[in-house]
Amino acid sequence: MSDANLPADLPRDAGKRLAELKKLFTSDLSVNEFLLIKQAGFHPLGLVMGSSIYHTGIQTRKWSKSQELTKLTEAMYNARELAMTRMEEEAEQLDADGVVGVRLDVNYYEWGSDAAEFIAVGTAVKAESGVSHRNRLGKPFTSDLSGQDFWTLMQTGHIPQGLVMGTCVYHIAHRGLAQTLGSVGQNVELPNFTQALYEARELAMTRMQEEAERLGSTGIVGVRLEEKSHQWGSHTIEFLSIGTAVGDTGAAVTLPQPTTVISLDN
Amino acid sequence: MTSTADGDATAGNLRDTLLSLAANGYASRSKSQKGSTSDLSIDEALVLHSIGWEPVELVCGAAAFSIPAGIWTWTQGEVVAASAAYAGAMGRAAAALQAECRAAGGHGVVGVRVDVTVERHLVNAVMVGSAVAPGGGARPPAMPFLSDLSGRDFTLLHLGGWDPVGLAFGASFVNAPRRSVSAAMRQSSQNVELTNYTEALYAARESAMERMQSIAGQLAGHGVVGVRVSEGPVPFARHVLRFSAWGTVVKASGRPDELGPVSVVVPLDDAALAFDAASLRGR
Numbered sequence: 001m002s003d004a005n006l007p008a009d010l011p012r013d014a015g016k017r018l019a020e021l022k023k024l025f026t027s028d029l030s031v032n033e034f035l036l037i038k039q040a041g042f043h044p045l046g047l048v049m050g051s052s053i054y055h056t057g058i059q060t061r062k063w064s065k066s067q068e069l070t071k072l073t074e075a076m077y078n079a080r081e082l083a084m085t086r087m088e089e090e091a092e093q094l095d096a097d098g099v100v101g102v103r104l105d106v107n108y109y110e111w112g113s114d115a116a117e118f119i120a121v122g123t124a125v126k127a128e129s130g131v132s133h134r135n136r137l138g139k140p141f142t143s144d145l146s147g148q149d150f151w152t153l154m155q156t157g158h159i160p161q162g163l164v165m166g167t168c169v170y171h172i173a174h175r176g177l178a179q180t181l182g183s184v185g186q187n188v189e190l191p192n193f194t195q196a197l198y199e200a201r202e203l204a205m206t207r208m209q210e211e212a213e214r215l216g217s218t219g220i221v222g223v224r225l226e227e228k229s230h231q232w233g234s235h236t237i238e239f240l241s242i243g244t245a246v247g248d249t250g251a252a253v254t255l256p257q258p259t260t261v262i263s264l265d266n
Numbered sequence: 267m268t269s270t271a272d273g274d275a276t277a278g279n280l281r282d283t284l285l286s287l288a289a290n291g292y293a294s295r296s297k298s299q300k301g302s303t304s305d306l307s308i309d310e311a312l313v314l315h316s317i318g319w320e321p322v323e324l325v326c327g328a329a330a331f332s333i334p335a336g337i338w339t340w341t342q343g344e345v346v347a348a349s350a351a352y353a354g355a356m357g358r359a360a361a362a363l364q365a366e367c368r369a370a371g372g373h374g375v376v377g378v379r380v381d382v383t384v385e386r387h388l389v390n391a392v393m394v395g396s397a398v399a400p401g402g403g404a405r406p407p408a409m410p411f412l413s414d415l416s417g418r419d420f421t422l423l424h425l426g427g428w429d430p431v432g433l434a435f436g437a438s439f440v441n442a443p444r445r446s447v448s449a450a451m452r453q454s455s456q457n458v459e460l461t462n463y464t465e466a467l468y469a470a471r472e473s474a475m476e477r478m479q480s481i482a483g484q485l486a487g488h489g490v491v492g493v494r495v496s497e498g499p500v501p502f503a504r505h506v507l508r509f510s511a512w513g514t515v516v517k518a519s520g521r522p523d524e525l526g527p528v529s530v531v532v533p534l535d536d537a538a539l540a541f542d543a544a545s546l547r548g549r
Contacts, residue, residue, distance in 0.1 A: 035525065256528075
């Protein structure tokens with residue numbers, strides 16, 4: 001592999017490390033996961049990662065208005081996309097079928113105000129049979145499932161298509177003095193809060209579903225919904241929904257009947 | 267100050283370990299007695315026994331490397347002296363562990379706990395694990411293997427047709443880049459990627475991983491499993507980022523896979539209520 005065919009946004013050091021992976025694999029899989037992935041007919045190729053340090057812009061918010069902060073949403077999307085794309089490019093360099101056990105993290109450093117590092121790390125795998133298991137866009141699949149989950153999924157005739165996510169940064173309006181006074185001492189729903197949270201979640205989940213539809217997947221498993229304020233104060237929240245889109249391979253279900261055991265561990 | 271206190275504690279533990287070893291005449295003790303010491307749990311000892319391996323001795327390796335003064339100022343690029351001290355301390359500790367394992371007649375060390383502290387003037391690495399050997403009194407190899415895998419993981423690998431061959435590690439210390447005031451002003455209201463930061467962190471991470479891979483290559487392994495990558499600022503010099511990666515190098519043993527088909531089980535004890543797939547990943 002020469003540097004000539006390395007994508008422009010990957011550093012040269014990455015190319016060198018990936019070239020070495022022809023002889024040797026690295027993985028952050030535990031022994032259980034490693035053996036299960038071998039059982040499922042795949043071989044780990046190497047630890048792949050993508051990272052981007054991103055400066056988030058500023059957006060003014062109206063104190064009393066619930067609204068999506070599109071600029072911040074865009075920043076969170078862009079930065080994650082950059083990290084994910086670089087990870088996929090590394091997997092591509094290794095000629096992988098997919099990446100399992102992907103972790104997406106956001107780190108903040110003291111020396112970078114308003115800047116955050118978005119990082120994606122996972123283990124690239126390839127089928128030992130030589131049959132391609134790439135997704136229908138012809139790219140390596142990505143998935144945040146563990147080795148155990150991956151094995152189980154494969155036994156049920158499904159294969160991951162891609163890690164899909166939707167995000168929405170939302171500003172939730174503060175309540176006016178009159179509203180606050182009006183509800184003192186009463187059991188009441190606070191409809192403006194409820195509605196704002198609802199809408200933000202719906203936006204995030206819809207975006208995730210759209211991504212899954214683009215991959216032509218039959219469903220999304222292991223969805224997590226995370227709410228984080230990052231560094232924006234209590235009324236600005238990022239809603240992130242993330243999961244693995246799966247597709248039906250048409251293969252027979254070979255998952256053995258579960259055995260119940262009473263463990264002697266304590 | 268906490269880091270110093272931790273460091274003192276480690277240094278204290280190390281001193282105690284060394285003193286007790288010296289007092290007991292370590293090598294003669296392990297040869298003269300038939301019994302064995304190990305920090306394996308009963309379960310681990312049992313599964314090891316099931317594949318014909320027995321614990322031999324609790325072994326320890328330690329090394330401290332000094333860091334020259336004045337290298338923690340905020341400049342550019344990698345803090346080479348710190349990276350070198352880290353590699354030196356880890357390498358020496360691993361070699362000391364191997365030497366103790368050889369002296370005890372072990373074929374390798376499992377469950378190695380790596381405890382490495384970086385202080386302003388010192389990198390301190392301590393490795394403790396259980397030396398193990400197959401029954402039947404086979405001659406121990408000249409270079410025993412080291413592995414941070416548990417006895418249970420070792421057994422699984424063994425049955426799956428793989429052997430651990432050693433511990434691979436790599437670390438890199440790098441200065442955070444600085445942004446010019448004009449660039450910071452220009453970017454303050456924009457969504458932009460800070461490419462110089464991204465590149466600096468990438469380079470550091472890549473060099474740590476590459477050092478790990480080159481050790482794995484020297485050990486003639488086929489791969490590295492259970493790699494743990496950790497990163498974060500150095501506590502006493504927060505502009506310096508530390509990346510470290512380590513894992514167990516494995517090699518296909520050529521024995522057939524004896525694991526057989528996987529069966530799916532549903533545990534019925536309370537522990538299952540707290541079951542979390544993430545816990546299986548060992549973090």
